[in-house]
Amino acid sequence: MTNIQYVLSEEINQAVEASMGRYLKDSRASCALLLAKSGHLISQAGFTSNFNVQSIAALIGGIFTSTQALAKVVAEEKFKVMFQEGKTWNVYFCLIADQFILATIFDKSTVVGMIRHAAGEAERELSPVLARAIVSDTDQAARDLSEKMDRLPSDAPGQPGAQEEALPDFNQAVEDALSKLFS
Amino acid sequence: MSLINYSSKEITCKIVYYGPGRCGKTTNLQYIYSKIPDIKRSSMVSLATEKDRTLFFDFLPLELGDIAGYKTRVQLYTVPGQVFYNSTRKLVLQGADGIVFVADSQVDLWQENLESLANLRDNLGILGMDINKVPMVMQYNKRDMPNIVPVAEMDHALNSRKVPHYQAVATTGAGVFDTLKAVSALVLQSLSAKYRR
Numbered sequence: 001m002t003n004i005q006y007v008l009s010e011e012i013n014q015a016v017e018a019s020m021g022r023y024l025k026d027s028r029a030s031c032a033l034l035l036a037k038s039g040h041l042i043s044q045a046g047f048t049s050n051f052n053v054q055s056i057a058a059l060i061g062g063i064f065t066s067t068q069a070l071a072k073v074v075a076e077e078k079f080k081v082m083f084q085e086g087k088t089w090n091v092y093f094c095l096i097a098d099q100f101i102l103a104t105i106f107d108k109s110t111v112v113g114m115i116r117h118a119a120g121e122a123e124r125e126l127s128p129v130l131a132r133a134i135v136s137d138t139d140q141a142a143r144d145l146s147e148k149m150d151r152l153p154s155d156a157p158g159q160p161g162a163q164e165e166a167l168p169d170f171n172q173a174v175e176d177a178l179s180k181l182f183s
Numbered sequence: 184m185s186l187i188n189y190s191s192k193e194i195t196c197k198i199v200y201y202g203p204g205r206c207g208k209t210t211n212l213q214y215i216y217s218k219i220p221d222i223k224r225s226s227m228v229s230l231a232t233e234k235d236r237t238l239f240f241d242f243l244p245l246e247l248g249d250i251a252g253y254k255t256r257v258q259l260y261t262v263p264g265q266v267f268y269n270s271t272r273k274l275v276l277q278g279a280d281g282i283v284f285v286a287d288s289q290v291d292l293w294q295e296n297l298e299s300l301a302n303l304r305d306n307l308g309i310l311g312m313d314i315n316k317v318p319m320v321m322q323y324n325k326r327d328m329p330n331i332v333p334v335a336e337m338d339h340a341l342n343s344r345k346v347p348h349y350q351a352v353a354t355t356g357a358g359v360f361d362t363l364k365a366v367s368a369l370v371l372q373s374l375s376a377k378y379r380r
Contacts, residue, residue, distance in 0.1 A: 005377075006186045013190035038278025039242075039258070040186040040195050054244040055228045058258065062230075062239055065274045170250075170368040170375070177247040177255065178364055182218050 006036055007135045013043075016133075019125040020045040023102075027118035028110035030089075033057060033103045034096075034126070037065055042100070042133075051105065060093055060103050083112060094119050097127040099134060185280045185374055195256045196370045197278055201303050202285035203295035204236070204264030207324040210353040211285065212243045212259055215363060218356070219245075237263040240275045250371065257367055264299070273306050281318040281370035283362055285353075286341055288323050288331040300341055314344075318369035321348035322362045327355070 008016070016034065024032050024045045031046030033053055039061030044053055064082065071079045078098075084091040092115045093103040102122060104115050186195040200208040209229065216227045223246065230239035241261040248255065260279075262272040284303065286296040304314045321342050323334055338348055347365045351358025 008186070008188040008190060010190040013188060036186065036278070038197060040197070040278070042186065042188075052226050054256075054258070055226055055242060058240075058242040058244075058260075059228060062274065065277065066239075066271070069270060069274065170371040171364070173250045174247065174364050174368045174371065177250055178360060178367075180248055181223065181245070182220070182360075 005135055006040065006042065006133050008042065008133050012129055012133050015129045016043045016126065017045070019122055019129065022125070023118055023122035026121065027104060027106070027115045029104045029106035029115060030109075031105050033060070033105075035061060035101050035103065037061055037099055037101060046105075056103070056105075060091075060101060064093060064095070064101050081116075092116070092119070094123065096123050097130050100126070100130050102126070185370075187374075191254070192252060193254045193256065194250075194371075194374065195258065196280040196367075196374070197258050197260065198281045198283065198366055198370060199276055199279040200259065200261040200283045200285055201272075201276070201299070202264060202324075203287060203292065203299040204266070206264060206285045206287040206292070206296075206299075207351070207353040208261040208264060208285050209237055209241050211283070211322075211324075211351075211359050211362070212241050212261060214353055214356045214359045215245070215259070216243055236265060237261055238268075239263065239271055247367070255371070257370075259363075266298075269302065269306070272302070273309060276303075276306050277310055279312075279317070280373070281320075281366045283320050283322055283366050284341070285322045285324050285351075286337060288325045288337065289328050290330045290332055293332060296337075296341060318366065318373045319344070319346045320362055320366040320369065321346055322351050322358060323348060324351045324353050324358075326350045326357070327352045 020032055020034060020043050029046065031044065031048045031051065033041060033056060034043040035041050035057040039058040041053055041057040067079050067082060071077065078095065081094045088107055089105055090112065091103060091105055092112060093101050096102050102119055104119065106115060200211055202208055212227060225244060228242040231237055243259040245257045245259060247257055260275050262275045284300060307314050307317065323337050334350060342348055349358045349361045349365065351362060353359055
C-alpha cells in the first residue's frame with residue numbers, strides 16, 4: 001500500500017492557516033480551499049459556509065487529476081492552473097508542491113489576475129510548509145508525530161488513554177458512531 | 184492517503200467501492216445516503232451518464248463523529264464499473280485507504296467479477312499499492328436474485344486473502360451497513376497500527 005499520508009501538526013496547521021488568511025486578503029476572493037490531489041480537504045478560509053466544501057474538494061480533486069491525465073495525452077508534463085468562469089462565481093485552482101491544490105472561489109469583486117498573482121505568493125509560502133505534512137512510515141517526522149498522537153487522546157477529558165492497552169475497539173467504536181449517525 | 188490533523192483533531196479517510204458494472208456500488212451509497220437523518224445530511228455527488236451509469240465517481244462524505252478523541256470523517260467513493268472507464272477508475276482509486284469489492288452474485292456475471300478483481304489488482308499495482316495489504320472487505324451483492332453463485336464458491340474464487348465478506352441486497356439495505364462498518368473499522372485499525380509503533 002502506498003505509504004504517503006498527510007499529517008498536520010499544530011505548527012504546520014497554524015502556518016497553513018496564516019498563509020491562507022493572507023492569501024484571501026491579498027486576492028480579495030470569497031473563499032479558498034486547500035486540498036490534497038486525492039480530494040481530502042486540508043484547510044479552508046473565507047465564507048465557506050455558503051458551499052459544501054467536502055463535495056467541492058472531492059470534485060476538484062477529480063477534475064484536477066483527470067486534467068493531469070489530459071496533459072500527458074498532449075505530451076505536457078502537467079497543467080498547473082485551471083480557471084472556470086461562471087455568471088456569478090468563478091473558480092481558479094492551481095497546483096502546489098505537486099501534491100496539493102489551492103482552489104479559490106471568487107465573484108466580481110476581484111479579477112483573475114489578482115488571484116493569480118496572490119496564488120503565486122501563496123504557493124511560495126505554502127510549498128515548504130506542506131512538504132513537511134507529507135510523511136511516510138519511514139520518516140522520523142511520522143515517528144515523532146506518532147508519539148504526539150499517543151498523547152493527544154489522553155489530554156481530552158473523558159477520553160481513553162493512549163497507551164497500547166487503551167486502544168479503542170474500532171469495531172465497537174465504528175458501530176457506535178454509525179448507530180448514532182443513523183439513529 | 185488519509186489526512187490526520189492534530190491541531191483540529193480530525194481524521195479523514197477515503198474508502199472506494201470497486202466492482203464490475205451494475206454490481207450495486209452506487210446503490211450501496213444511495214442506501215447509506217437515504218438513511219442519513221435530514222439534519223445531518225449534506226449531499227451526495229453523482230457524476231453519471233444519462234442512463235444513470237457512473238461516469239466518473241459517486242461521492243458521499245460521512246461524519247462518523249468522535250472516535251478516540253478525533254472527529255472522524257469517512258469519504259465514500261465509487262468507481263465507474265464499465266470496462267472502458269479504466270483510466271477513470273485509476274484516478275478515483277488514488278489515495279484510497281480502504282476498499283470494498285462489490286461482487287455480483289448472479290451466475291451470468293461470474294466472469295465480470297473475476298475480471299474486475301484482476302483489474303483492481305493491476306490498478307493498485309500501478310498506484311504502488313498492494314492488494315494483499317490494503318484494508319479490504321468483500322461484499323457479495325444481489326443475493327435476492329434467482330440464479331446466484333453459492334457464497335462459499337464466490338469466497339473461494341474471489342477472496343483468497345480471506346478478508347471479511349458480507350452477503351448483501353443493496354436495494355433493500357441488507358448487508359450495506361455491515362460492510363461499511365467492517366471496512367471503516369479496518370481502515371481505522373490500519374491507521375492506528377501505523378502510528379503506534
